Amino acid sequence: MHWRKLTGSLILAIALISVDYRYAVVDRAAPLLDLVIHPIMVVASLPQQLIDSVYTHYQGIEALAEENRKLRQQLLENVFSSRTLEALEDENRRLRTLARLDIQGHSKQALVAVVTKSNTNAFRQTITINRGTRNGTYVGQPVLDERGVVGQISNTSLFQSTVLLVTDVSHALMVRNARTNDRYLAHGNGQGLTLKFVPRHNDLKSGDILLTSGLDETYPEQHLVGKVTQIITQPGRDFLEADVQAGAQLHRNREVLLVWNRETPEEVADAD
Amino acid sequence: MRIEQWRFYQALSLIAATALSAWPLPEGLAPWQPHWIAMVMIFWVITQTGKAGFGMAWVAGLASDLIAGNWIGIHIVSYSIIVYLCARFYRTLQFSGSLETSLPVGLLLALHLGYLHLLSIFLSNVDPGLIFWASLPTSMVVWPILYFLMKKIPAGEPGLP
Structure with a gap:
């Protein structure tokens, strides 16, 4: 009489889904579950790490020297641009103080995290990183890469954190058009982002660059979010929609940057 | 009470399948990852009928x-x-050769994928598209090999219910 067991199993499973859907039990129990899953994940990523280390080992001195040269060059360039940035930031702060506006400077605290898993799932677009609460991560923390915005931490436990990507359907952020300074709400759509409810006669063009606005109190200002690829106008609608291609290499990153954007206690600064 | 030997292999194979599924693949290959966990599960149900x-x-x-x-x-x-x-x-699955069982196993996995596809459309309003089904052919190709290898496990011989 298997069908009785089947019905029982199905009812229990559906109950479990609804409990999880409603109360996010698993998200709350995640730190505990991580302790079980973490070792499996570590074992699973061992072959990849082995291949990586072997590859690095045999890359040869010439390639490394070349890379070193490039990095030195980049470092010089970066030092130059960071000096310029500092000067600008200083000036900005002075001007803002003069104008009695809130100071929202650049965050100085950042930490590199290694991506341990990329979940290209239809339901959730997330990556898992190897930094957790022991490094001072918090839910809602912005995650960037060298190109732009990756997402924010949706779940964090002792050893690892889950990063909700900007392309996830449950993710939305306030963006600013770099050309016109217009602001839009960008929703994730599973593959890229969508701007919804853009007024019909808004000056939005394909190829426009979108930056973070800094208004959502999650992401720092002026970071690349993506590029408008297509404007969708439907006759009879008051609003138009636009497709946006994410600027960051969401699923191709090996390392991402964690940024402490909020005012955080001193110990967070010393975490690493 | 003595725990039967096959239980040990069952747990081991499930852990191995979980590790294989969690193995990060490059972006282009990720949708083609076979359903290791489901296949290992099917194997144990048809070989240890009535127990697993x-x-x-x-x-x-x-x-x-x-x-x-x-x-x-x-x-x-x-x-x-x-x-x-x-x-x-x-019975159908157990006593036909491992190559022929590829089809019914594919059917079962298709059922699973169809269900996930529908859920994705209705619950998160995202149509994952045809690439979502990429894991089906790879699973069907991998299945006979997996079945052949797992039958080498001493406790993995077809048992009677």
């Missing part, structure tokens, strides 16, 4: 959900149905 059942569907489903980061229980539903169908039609 819904309990395993729950363990395997939980592991799959945790890896995928879904709401817990989504995989348990389809795995329970797969277990039921396997237990119902185990």
Whole structure:
């Protein structure tokens, strides 16, 4: 009489889904579950790490020297641009103080995290990183890469954190058009982002660059979010929609940057 | 009470399948990752008929959900149905060669994928598209090899219910 067991199993499973859907039990129990899953994940990523280390080992001195040269060059360039940035930031702060506006400077605290898993799932677009609460991560923390915005931490436990990507359907952020300074709400759509409810006669063009606005109190200002690829106008609608291609290499990153954007206690600064 | 030897192999193979599923693949290859956990589960249901059942569907489903980061229980539903169908039609699956079983196993996995596809459309309003089905052909190719290898496990010989 298997069908009785089947019905029982199905009812229990559906109950479990609804409990999880409603109360996010698993998200709350995640730190505990991580302790079980973490070792499996570590074992699973061992072959990849082995291949990586072997590859690095045999890359040869010439390639490394070349890379070193490039990095030195980049470092010089970066030092130059960071000096310029500092000067600008200083000036900005002075001007803002003069104008009695809130100071929202650049965050100085950042930490590199290694991506341990990329979940290209239809339901959730997330990556898992190897930094957790022991490094001072918090839910809602912005995650960037060298190109732009990756997402924010949706779940964090002792050893690892889950990063909700900007392309996830449950993710939305306030963006600013770099050309016109217009602001839009960008929703994730599973593959890229969508701007919804853009007024019909808004000056939005394909190829426009979108930056973070800094208004959502999650992401720092002026970071690349993506590029408008297509404007969708439907006759009879008051609003138009636009497709946006994410600027960051969401699923191709090996390392991402964690940024402490909020005012955080001193110990967070010393975490690493 | 003595725990039967095959239970040990069952647990071991499920852990191995979980590790394989959690193995990060490059972006282009990720959708082609075979359904290791489901296939290992099917193997145990058809070889240990009447012994391996819904309990395993729950363990395997939980592991799959945790890896995928879904709401817990989504995989348990389809795995329970797969277990039921396997237990119902185990004779067909058990006594035909491993190559022929590729088709029914593919059918079971298609059922699973169709269910996930529908859920994705209705629950998160995202149509994952045809690439979502990429894991089906790879699973069907991998299945005969997996079946052949797992039958080498001493306790993996077809048992009677």
